[in-house]
Amino acid sequence: MGAYADRPWTSNYEAGQPATISPRFTDALSMFRAGVDEDPDGVAIHYFDGSLTRRDVDGLSDALAAALLDAGLEPGGRVALYLQNVPQFVIGLVAVWKAGGIAVSVNPMNREREVELLLNDSGSTVLLTLESLYRDVAASVVGGTPVHTVVTTSELEYQSRNDPRLFAGVERIPAKEQTAPDGVTVVDMAELLDRFRGATPPPVTPAPGDTAMLTYTSGTTGPPKGAMNGHGNMAFNADAFRQWCSIGPDDVIYGVAPLFHITGLVADIALAMLTRAPLVLFHRFEPGVALDAIREHRPTFTVASITVFIALMNTEGATAEDFSSMTKLWSGGAPIPPSTVEAFERQFGRYVHNIYGLTETTSPTHAVPRGAAAPVDEASGALSVGLPWFDTVARIVGDDGQELPVGEIGEIAISGPQVVAGYWGKPEETATAFPGGELHTGDVGYMDAQGWFYIVDRKKDQINAGGYKVWPREVEDVLYEHEAVREAAVVGVPDTYRGETVKAFVSLRPGHEVTPEELIAFAKGRMAAYKYPRLVEILDEIPKTASGKLLRRELRDRAAKA
Missing domain, CATH: 3.30.300.30 (ANL, C-terminal domain)
Known part of the structure; x- marks a missing residue:
């Protein structure tokens, strides 16, 4: 390992965490099933004034899985989830796994060209989407994709509050009133669940290497690529979150990260499945609504972009008391200025720990340990993104791929159980980004003498x-x-x-x-x-x-x- 042969970072674990872990599960579906068996009547999801137990989610996902199989979904078939942070995302995700399929997450902000690209690239044959997203976006493009079945649903389901800040003017759009291109069937999710209520799909146990999700890169530097997040990848990082952040059934997870994004998929959904901690959802981020959700459900843990924390700092009426339950805060997805972390702590009395990962690493590879403060590099003013977490090898390499000494700036390269097998249908891009199975991230940074890692920037920026x-x-x-x-x-x-x-x-x-x-x-x-x-x-x-x-x-x- 050259300069990293005797990396000192293992000595920095304040809580005495080991350098390696043995995850309890090797696939994401088994995590969900275990939670149902252990606490079927515990709350799985809070959604405004509504809630679903694990038993509820289990029954609803059984019915939807049976419906997907009845619609012709084959083993390894792809189902696109084009949804906001609503309970149907979780129900749909579990249903796809139960049916032996692969879920494809689609950003609800995507428009026609982007949606068509992802549906064609993934080969999705089923689309589960909000009624308004289908009417306004997807209806005009699904006819030119492999999709043959569209399942529509509403953000008004599973709650009755209908907060006007989010739902003003939102009305139900019956599936029969939606445009159905030739060869495409549009059905209502609620009607489908009623029709298949009580049905049970044949038992499926995914292998660790089976793809659970196709999660598309953000496309900030080029066309999006579908990272093949495996069941083993998701199970490992969910358990790593559990141990690193000390999450258990007494916690409440604040689901502010978009569920289509790898952070929401792992730090919200998969972690909630594993730990049996309730997951708080509220459709999409609106600062006042987000603050109300904190006050009502008293979450303890979240991973959010720093822009969320900035917005909450600037939300009228937000107080330190509002954040008194939020004892476990991490931020990733975008650089964090040290001044913002300091300002948040002054205002709310809560420290925001840094965390770092990518779509291709199924969420984190590095994080600041709970209770520790990230050091700031004196020369650049950069806040450390943390230490490599369990079973993760992080290297700094030069343009020639050779490892660089401590303190020198180069590209961050990652290997570990969370790194995906590659990009869907793109062998050349996979070979370039994952030489020898090691992800070359495109992020430029360095490691200090104590093992803390710092991100300087993207190479292309x-x-x-x-x-x-x-x-x-x-x-x-x-x-x-x-x-x-x-x-x-x-x-x-x-x-x-x-x-x-x-x-x-x-x-x-x-x-x-x-x-x-x-x-x-x-x-x-x-x-x-x-x-x-x-x-x-x-x-x-x-x-x-x-x-x-x-x-x-x-x-x-x-x-x-x-």
């Missing part, structure tokens, strides 16, 4: 300003120190003199004002002359993926059109 390398993350962290800045994103834009120059896009905190010139001067006084932004544009919102990642590609396109 590096800015070359007059021959000097500038990492957007470092500039963003400086801008976050300004009291008026809510969010910041930095990109390189063409410049006739420097080749590229640094441009910052920022959004402001409510009630604060600042000019672009003032922000430029603020950054100029805090960093090297070649790094500070020469251009600043103030936006109402910074464009992001649903998981909170900054869409720098979209910002570069915006700058090019300016």
